[in-house]
Amino acid sequence: MRTLRETDVMVIGGGPAGLSAAAEAASFGCDVTLVESDLALGGQLIKQTHKFFGSKDERAGTRGFKISELLLEELSGYGNVKAYTNCTATGYYPEDGVVTCVRAEDEYFKIKPKKIVMATGAQERLIPFPNNHLPGVYGAGAVQTLMNVYGVKPGDKVLMVGAGNIGLIVSYQLIQAGVQVAGIVEAMDKVGGYWVHAAKVRRLGVPIYLRHTIVEAIGEQYVTGAVIQEIDERFQPQGERKSVDVDIICMAVGLSPTCELLWQAGCEMVFVPELCGYVAQRDRNMRTSHKDIWVAGDAAGIEEASSAMVEGRIAGVSTARALGRGTHEEHEKRLAEYHRRLDDLRGGEVGEKICQGLSCCTVDCWEV
């Protein structure tokens, strides 16, 4: 722990939000240090084989992993960004503003940044059912990592739990990887994800069981099957228990923001169901109640990658401005542009829930 590294802006998390924040802050000449716990930069983007929706500004029509390559290319143009992979930020110490990091499992060091952007992303939720601990019950993101990043076949036959966009997209990706999808169970009475994603898997013969849930995983050492059952209006199982012969149970039942460091830093937190958990209160430019800490992406509330990238850019400009880098005109110009893009992404029916959630955690401005 002898080394103390100093930096203007520390970005924690190298996914869509973090990479965008780093690029933006670096473009104003800030010295940026980015830490990413995974072995590669790009976050969830590197696992996405589908073409993005959203708007042209956020590269709609481009596949997720390509967007990650474009962001990395942008970042490589700046000599003032230092990125560490396989490096986890383990703690924030409010008394001196130091962030402790561990690289691999055994190299510890400290960073003292002037400003921090927390772009720590999200973690997957699990629902309770007997034997949900068995190997073979995997998060949807984990299944994507195995097959889309490392080319490993996760199994032979999968039961997907959850018909939101992630459940639908990952089901399609499993079929692309040559894995059979036995079916998708969804507790609600309608598909949660976009119709177009549901249509794609249905066309390939994958049944979507609405008002159904998993009630048990079967197996001794690892999953050899699953039991599904219909549920009533109060989500209680009823009727016939159906056995499905699968070796993977893939959980796509939602995400929660990763917010431990924000709690440690003493940021004011609020529980917002629409944003899927506890999130930091923030102003319009993503600054939290802690004057040196910003938040962006899923860590600020579960949404999707396009808006995460724009939030990252806003946080990046805002940190640079707080450090006195760049001109007032340039800050105003870029922030206006990014806010316009965010509003575009959140327009329409899909964005209503997000906007409702944001109204519960956004402040006009922090008292000075």
Place this chain on the structure above:
Amino acid sequence: MKLIEEHPILDFKHGKRVTFSFDGRQLEGYEGEPIAAALHANGVKVYRETPVRKQPRGFFCAIGKCSSCFMVVDGVPNVRTCITPLKEGMHVETQRGKGVIPAISDKGKR
């Protein structure tokens, strides 16, 4: 190894093929890829056994957050194998219980 041979969109570029041991068995994997991914490709799904109820645990979150894939790697317990890169000659073992942290003198060059 259970690898995806053909993919309509992705083109997998694996690194150098290396040998490592898992509970005394010699297995192959790709250098720099997570230990857990290499094990999964070899059909290994159980990575540890819980301390009290002796239940199996394996891969789960793949982002180094859930503690499910802790294993003993080169004598060191509680290694997050989903985000630890594989190296030639690594000794990977199923972790039983909480694991024992090796004394400094036993650690060799670590």
